[in-house]
Amino acid sequence: MKGITSFALALAAAFVVATAILAAQNPGAAPAAANAQAAPKGSAENGKKVFSSYGCYECHGYAAQGGGAGPRLAPRPIAFTAFSKYVRLPTGQMPPYTSKVVSDQELADIFAFLSSIPAAPAANTIPILTR
Amino acid sequence: MADSKSNQFDRRDFLKGAAAGAAALAATPEPAAAAPTQAQPPAVALPSAQARVAETQPVPLDIQALVEDHPGSDFMVDVLKHLGFEYVAANPGSSFRSLHESIVNYGGNKAPELLTCCHEESSAFMACGYAKVEGKPMAIMAHSTVGLQHASIGVYEAFGAGVPVFIILGNTIDAADRRPGVEWSHSAQDAASMVRDYTKWDDLPISLTHFAESAVRGYKIAMTPPMGPVVLVADSHLQEAGVEEHGPLRMPRLTLARPPAADSGAVAELAKLLVAAENPVLLGGQAIRTPEGMRLLIELAETLQAPVSGGKFPSRHPLRQGGGAIRNADLVVGLDVPDFWGTVNTYLDQHVRRVQSNTRPGVKLVSLTSGDLYLKSNYQNFQRYTEVDMAIAADPEATLPSLLEAVKRLVTPDRQRAFAERGKRIAAASAQALEQARTAATFGWNESPISVPRLTAELWNAIKDHDWANVGGVGGGPLWNIDKHYQTIDGGGVSAEGGDLPTAVGAALAHRKHGRLAVSIQKDGDFMYAPGALWTAAHHRIPFLSVMHNNRCYHQEVMHIQRMANRHQRGITNAGIGNRLDDPNIDFAAMARAMGVHGEGPITNPNDLGPAIRRAVDVVLKGEPALVDVVSQPR
Numbered sequence: 001m002k003g004i005t006s007f008a009l010a011l012a013a014a015f016v017v018a019t020a021i022l023a024a025q026n027p028g029a030a031p032a033a034a035n036a037q038a039a040p041k042g043s044a045e046n047g048k049k050v051f052s053s054y055g056c057y058e059c060h061g062y063a064a065q066g067g068g069a070g071p072r073l074a075p076r077p078i079a080f081t082a083f084s085k086y087v088r089l090p091t092g093q094m095p096p097y098t099s100k101v102v103s104d105q106e107l108a109d110i111f112a113f114l115s116s117i118p119a120a121p122a123a124n125t126i127p128i129l130t131r
Numbered sequence: 132m133a134d135s136k137s138n139q140f141d142r143r144d145f146l147k148g149a150a151a152g153a154a155a156l157a158a159t160p161e162p163a164a165a166a167p168t169q170a171q172p173p174a175v176a177l178p179s180a181q182a183r184v185a186e187t188q189p190v191p192l193d194i195q196a197l198v199e200d201h202p203g204s205d206f207m208v209d210v211l212k213h214l215g216f217e218y219v220a221a222n223p224g225s226s227f228r229s230l231h232e233s234i235v236n237y238g239g240n241k242a243p244e245l246l247t248c249c250h251e252e253s254s255a256f257m258a259c260g261y262a263k264v265e266g267k268p269m270a271i272m273a274h275s276t277v278g279l280q281h282a283s284i285g286v287y288e289a290f291g292a293g294v295p296v297f298i299i300l301g302n303t304i305d306a307a308d309r310r311p312g313v314e315w316s317h318s319a320q321d322a323a324s325m326v327r328d329y330t331k332w333d334d335l336p337i338s339l340t341h342f343a344e345s346a347v348r349g350y351k352i353a354m355t356p357p358m359g360p361v362v363l364v365a366d367s368h369l370q371e372a373g374v375e376e377h378g379p380l381r382m383p384r385l386t387l388a389r390p391p392a393a394d395s396g397a398v399a400e401l402a403k404l405l406v407a408a409e410n411p412v413l414l415g416g417q418a419i420r421t422p423e424g425m426r427l428l429i430e431l432a433e434t435l436q437a438p439v440s441g442g443k444f445p446s447r448h449p450l451r452q453g454g455g456a457i458r459n460a461d462l463v464v465g466l467d468v469p470d471f472w473g474t475v476n477t478y479l480d481q482h483v484r485r486v487q488s489n490t491r492p493g494v495k496l497v498s499l500t501s502g503d504l505y506l507k508s509n510y511q512n513f514q515r516y517t518e519v520d521m522a523i524a525a526d527p528e529a530t531l532p533s534l535l536e537a538v539k540r541l542v543t544p545d546r547q548r549a550f551a552e553r554g555k556r557i558a559a560a561s562a563q564a565l566e567q568a569r570t571a572a573t574f575g576w577n578e579s580p581i582s583v584p585r586l587t588a589e590l591w592n593a594i595k596d597h598d599w600a601n602v603g604g605v606g607g608g609p610l611w612n613i614d615k616h617y618q619t620i621d622g623g624g625v626s627a628e629g630g631d632l633p634t635a636v637g638a639a640l641a642h643r644k645h646g647r648l649a650v651s652i653q654k655d656g657d658f659m660y661a662p663g664a665l666w667t668a669a670h671h672r673i674p675f676l677s678v679m680h681n682n683r684c685y686h687q688e689v690m691h692i693q694r695m696a697n698r699h700q701r702g703i704t705n706a707g708i709g710n711r712l713d714d715p716n717i718d719f720a721a722m723a724r725a726m727g728v729h730g731e732g733p734i735t736n737p738n739d740l741g742p743a744i745r746r747a748v749d750v751v752l753k754g755e756p757a758l759v760d761v762v763s764q765p766r
Contacts, residue, residue, distance in 0.1 A: 055693045055703050058686060058765050065575030067583060067766035069690065072574055093480055095697035120573040128592040128741070129569050129610070 039080035039115070040108040047113030050106050059094070064114055070094070074117035083111060204233035204370040206339050206380055208243075210346045211270060213382050216243040216297070218261065218640070220254035221272035222281075223247075226301025226317045229370035230272065243270060246640075247670055249663025251278045253633035255285020257664065258296040260602060260637030263620040266420055268295040268353055269637065275302035275322030275364060283326055284627050288634075289360040290329035291512045292623035293417060293467075293502075295353035296360040298326075303367040304335065314367075323362040328509040333362035339377040342369060347383045355388040356501040356526040391501060392533060393525035401464070401497060401523065402537035405435055406546055408462035408495075410553070412452070414474060415442015416500070417622050418466035418527035425616040427531035428466075434538055436554030441474075442466065442622070446613040447565070449558035457490055464497045465519075466527040469623050471498055472515040482698050497521040499530060512625050568609035580764045581737045583680070584608060589737075590650060590678055593744045597648040597752075602638035604631045605652035605680055617647070629660025632677070636668045639675035639756075648751060649675035653758075655712060655719065656685045662722060668756040669727040676751045678744065679719045679760040681733065685710045686765040723758035732760025 051057060051064070059070025066072030077083060084107055087097045102110075123129045207230055211219070219234060221227070234245050248254040251273045258269040273282050279300055289296040303309045303318045319325075323333035332352045336342035342365070349361035374380060393401075405411050413432060419425050425443055432439050438452035445451060457463050457475060465471045475496065477487045490496075496519040503524035506513055523530070542550070572584035587608040600618050601607055613619055620638055624630075631653055639649035658679065668675065684707065692706040716733070723730030729750040731743045740761060747757035 053704055055689065055706055058690050058693060061575050061578075061582065061764050061766065062580065063575040063578045063582075065578070065582060066571065067764065069766045072571065075574075095481075095694040097697060098700050100700040101697055101702050121576060123566075123569040123573050126573060126576065128588050129572055131592065131595065 039111050040104070042105070042108030042110070042112030044109070044112040044116040046106075047109035047111065047116075050102070051110050051113055054097075054102060054106075056110065064117060065120075074114040075119050077111065077114040080108075080111050083107075083114075199371065199373050201374050202229050202233065202371050203339050203342075203374055203377070204229040204365075205237045206374050206377075207342060207346075207365060207370065208233045208238040209382065210343050211243050212238065214297075214346065214350050214385060215267070216270045217265075218246050219243040219270040219272055219299075220246040220248050220257050220637075222249060222251050222254060222278065224272070224274040224278050224301055224317070225313065226274045226278075226303065226367055227272045227299065227365060227370065228301075229367070230299070230301070230365055233370075246667060248633075248667055250661045251281035252285050252629060253636075253661045253664040253667065255282040255296065255298075256288060256630040256633035256661075257637030257640070257667070259285060259289050259292060259294050259630070260620065260634035260639075261641045262289070262294040262296060262358075262637075263292070263634075264600070264602075264617055264638045264641035268297040268350065270297040270299060272299045272301065272365075274317045275300040275319045276317050278317075279322065279325055285630060285633070286326045286360050287329045287510070287512075288624050288627045288630050290331075290510075291625035293357045293359060294623075295350075295358040297350060297353060298330070298360055298362045300362060300364045301367060301370075302335075302364050304337075304364075305366075305368055308368050322364050326360075326362060328507055329360075329512075330362050331359040331505070333364070335364040335366070336369065337366065339369065339374060339380055343380065344383050347385050350385060351387055356390045356529075357505050359505075390526035390529035391504065391524075392529040393499065393523045395533070397521070397523045397525070398530065398533045398537050400521065401499070402534060402541055404462055404495060404497065404521075405437070405464070405538055406541040408437075408460075409549075410460045411435060411437045411462040411464065412456045412460040413437055413439045414457075414463060414465045414468045414471075415439050415444050416466045416468035416527075417442070418499075418531075419443035419616055420528055422616050424528040424531065427528070427535060431531060431535050431538065433554075434535065434542065434550075436550035436557065438557050441468070443616050443619065446609070446611060447561075448614075449561050450554065451561055452557065453564060454489075457494075460490060460494055462495045462497070463490065464499065465517075467500045467502065468498070470514040471496070471517040471519070475517070480694065495520045497523065499523040499525060499527045501526045565609065572610065575764070577737055578764065579735050579737060580682070580762045581734070581740060582764050583766060584610075585737050586678065586680065586740065586761055586763055587611070587652065589741045589744055590652070592741065593748050594648055594650055597748075598646065599648045599650060600638070600642050602635040602642070602649045602651045602675060604635060604654060604657070604677075607652070617642070617645075628657050631657040633661060633664035633667075635675060635677065636664045636673055639668065640671070640673045642675075643673060648748070650751075651675060651677050653677045653679050655679060655681040655683065655717065658719065659712070659717070662726075665723060665728055665756065665758070666726040672754055673756060674751045674754045675756050676744075676747050677723075677756070677758045678747075679732065679758060680763050681717075681719060681760055682763050682765045683711065683713045683716060684765065685712065689765075719758060719760040723756075723760075729755060729757035730760070731758070733762045734760065735762045 060073050061067050064073040090096055223231060234243060254271040258271050261269040273279050300322050302322045303314055309315050309318060332349055334345040336345050346363055349363050353361045419428055419442060428444055432450045438450050438456045440452045440454055440456045468474055475490050477489055479485045498519045503522060572588055575582040576585055588610060591611050603620050606621055635651040642649045689706050689710045693703045696703040696706055720730035720732040729747060731747060734740050734743050743759050747759045750757040
């Protein structure tokens with residue numbers, strides 16, 4: 001009699017899963033500067049374009065802020081090696097992005113874009129979030 | 132039924148006479164057109180020979196062959212009034228013309244009132260939304276063929292969501308009684324068969340007594356958990372012929388079946404498990420229908436200091452938890468959970484599909500659901516079979532009183548102390564989760580397109596001081612303080628696109644008499660299926676605010692195509708083809724205004740959003756619908 005979950009419940013469930021993935025992907029969230037040092041050189045400008053044209057924003061949002069379908073990726077992304085490994089061989093629901101789809105250089109560009117995203121305002125500085 | 136004049140007249144005899152007359156007219160040769168005698172045509176066209184015959188011949192039958200003071204459809208209206216229907220939603224159709232007329236004239240268009248719908252799908256979804264709030268069915272009317280075909284997806288939604296909907300189909304079963312042409316294509320020998328796989332019961336009454344009994348029986352079946360839609364075929368002859376044909380008529384008494392509660396043995400066993408468990412979790416599912424049900428669930432959770440995940444449970448209650456709560460559980464009790472298997476497992480949608488358990492080894496699973504009492508085979512919305520340790524086939528809300536009492540009897544001081552410690556841990560985790568949600572909302576706060584957390588936060592800020600209710604679409608998110616059972620109508624269903632708008636209109640209609648501020652976060656793709664429901668809201672002065680989550684795409688489908696393109700390693704730049712809703716962008720505010728609804732947008736600057744929503748709320752508070760179009764991020 002009962003059907004599958006509604007979009008809203010799916011959204012809530014995805015939020016939980018996304019949070020768990022984020023926690024797994026982002027343990028201790030290394031400082032941006034340290035991440036950038038470990039990553040190959042990339043173009044943040046091209047990374048922003050690729051992030052949009054390759055549909056990363058579909059799940060993670062245009063500012064990589066995360067959402068119902070994918071975890072937050074920025075600011076302060078996880079280390080490049082972990083990032084690259086997960087993109088190529090994801091262990092969760094994310095589809096795999098092989099090098100045929102996203103080149104190593106494009107991956108570095110995306111990472112540069114993620115590393116360039118500034119910190120968000122603190123919640124207590126946004127009045128409607130405190131009510 | 133009002134008094135009726137003596138009008139014993141057999142409609143079939145009349146039709147035979149009328150047919151003979153028509154045949155005679157048809158056989159009369161039409162005189163050849165006279166040659167014009169002057170250049171100018173006459174000011175008034177001369178009547179044809181056929182018209183002259185029709186107007187000058189004596190009326191072949193008594194006037195009683197032409198009129199019917201008390202058609203059967205009047206009695207059908209009496210039945211609908213008897214059952215307490217407030218509304219009948221319909222796109223008008225000739226197969227139920229007599230019933231339509233009886234509702235608006237004989238019945239005074241009041242209880243039930245006719246709702247003008249622009250699509251039968253909208254009628255069905257409106258009935259779903261209404262029932263989810265009001266807890267009882269709305270009636271809908273449709274042609275037995277083309278109307279039901281349109282309505283069918285909404286009927287399936289009602290079945291999947293377990294909500295009562297009362298469907299009346301106009302039909303002409305007697306082939307000799309059908310007008311040539313349309314009435315044939317609008318008739319079926321077994322009209323309800325098309326939706327029988329996803330309705331609880333149907334009937335084709337052949338007398339008014341039969342109609343009354345089946346209407347009362349159908350209503351009772353629809354309202355018995357698990358609730359669902361029922362179908363009653365209203366034959367056109369039955370509607371249009373006089374009630375006198377049927378002899379004395381009476382109205383059967385309606386006695387609703389008491390929802391099935393669990394037996395005392397099952398209740399005792401479950402109570403024992405709950406009290407003994409170290410980390411029990413209650414899954415709220417679709418269990419709660421009433422404020423009393425919500426109160427009982429809160430009391431059960433507080434007695435046990437056990438977390439509740441999902442369902443109608445206050446969102447800021449310290450015992451409210453997300454889906455992750457089951458990971459450490461040693462007992463998971465599912466209360467009418469639509470997809471229990473999918474809750475305790477994660478299914479990875481990769482090329483080689485894999486299942487991951489979301490629970491720890493040794494966990495005990497208990498299902499308490501009326502879904503075990505009723506199942507159909509063809510449509511697979513019942514989800515995967517769940518291997519549970521205990522299956523209780525009963526209505527959770529009806530079982531909560533005895534379960535609560537049984538739990539209280541078993542709680543010892545030692546267990547009470549353990550519960551208190553557990554409650555502190557859960558409360559701390561809940562408070563932390565709320566803070567995390569606040570922080571999560573800050574990311575992308577000033578982005579354009581506007582982030583979904585910004586959209587929901589701005590909407591929440593505008594409604595939080597009112598008696599509000601979310602009437603569907605996208606949920607409000609973790610920052611909304613939901614503490615009343617009527618504030619959400621999510622859950623269940625069959626994920627049918629196109630239903631959010633009419634569902635919202637139906638739910639808002641139910642909220643109207645309570646003076647609640649109804650709001651909906653509407654998906655753009657869903658809206659485009661049957662936007663006429665917005666006109667219905669304007670026409671019937673149904674106040675509600677629709678905030679358009681306009682991401683200009685069927686993004687769920689983009690993600691599927693993206694998944695396939697990645698799997699096939701072909702690149703994903705074409706994933707938007709067939710999915711995007713741009714070029715041209717849809718101007719939803721203009722669409723709203725065209726239907727007489729306050730429309731604003733498209734809003735692209737997040738700083739413009741709050742004021743636009745507040746202006747729209749002011750319109751809704753005055754009793755009108757309003758729409759704010761927000762250009763938003765995908766998710």
